[in-house]
């Protein structure tokens with residue numbers, strides 16, 4: 001039986017809900033359709049939303065297939081896994097680091113990644129700044145905010161964000177592009193809406209009070225909740241299971 005998440009069943013949004021089944025081609029098609037529909041419902045253009053295929057669970061075979069179907073932005077959590085995959089796919093792919101980044105691993109990313117979504121502390125910002133001299137251009141980074149204040153999650157608290165942004169503004173080696181968050185898993189994805197809305201409002205507030213910053217990106221939404229995240233303004237969704245999980249029987 002396909003898994004169809006509660007909200008999709010309840011209000012019939014989307015076509016068939018978020019199913020964890022089918023061929024990769026069907027899954028990609030379905031995710032793009034859901035992105036389209038969410039954009040249409042919220043009066044946005046789907047060109048404003050980038051699909052980042054989270055490949056942490058994907059085999060190399062699946063990743064090759066994904067590339068053939070036109071997916072070209074991949075997200076990885078762990079530097080070790082990323083480096084293995086980078087060896088195979090290298091420059092064919094736009095790489096996004098989306099997991100907590102240890103400082104002793106950062107050096108291995110120099111010149112290889114499009115964006116780091118998980119900047120969450122000053123010492124990491126300072127290290128990236130130094131390492132940028134090696135790559136000759138600044139890192140694109142998003143600041144991770146722990147909106148739901150879950151202890152198990154990384155990220156700055158909303159209260160810490162203003163001071164953090166002020167502290168990193170003179171670091172030429174990093175280019176802050178926006179904010180990222182991870183919502184708690186909810187059986188009913190509708191319940192994640194306040195988390196995404198709060199990140200957007202926080203972004204708007206920071207952009208208003210700090211006009212020198214460009215905070216145009218919001219990386220939010222995963223398999224269970226990317227539709228809601230798009231309705232709340234996501235410009236990047238990080239989708240893994242909907243594309244790569246084992247078929248549910």
Ligand SMILES: *Cc1c(COP(=O)(O)O)cnc(C)c1O
Pocket residue numbers: 054056077098099182221222223224238239240241242
């Ligand atoms: C694994 C992961 C995702 C993708 O999650 P799915 O629910 O499998 O789509 C997105 N973002 C982060 C930070 C992750 O670790």
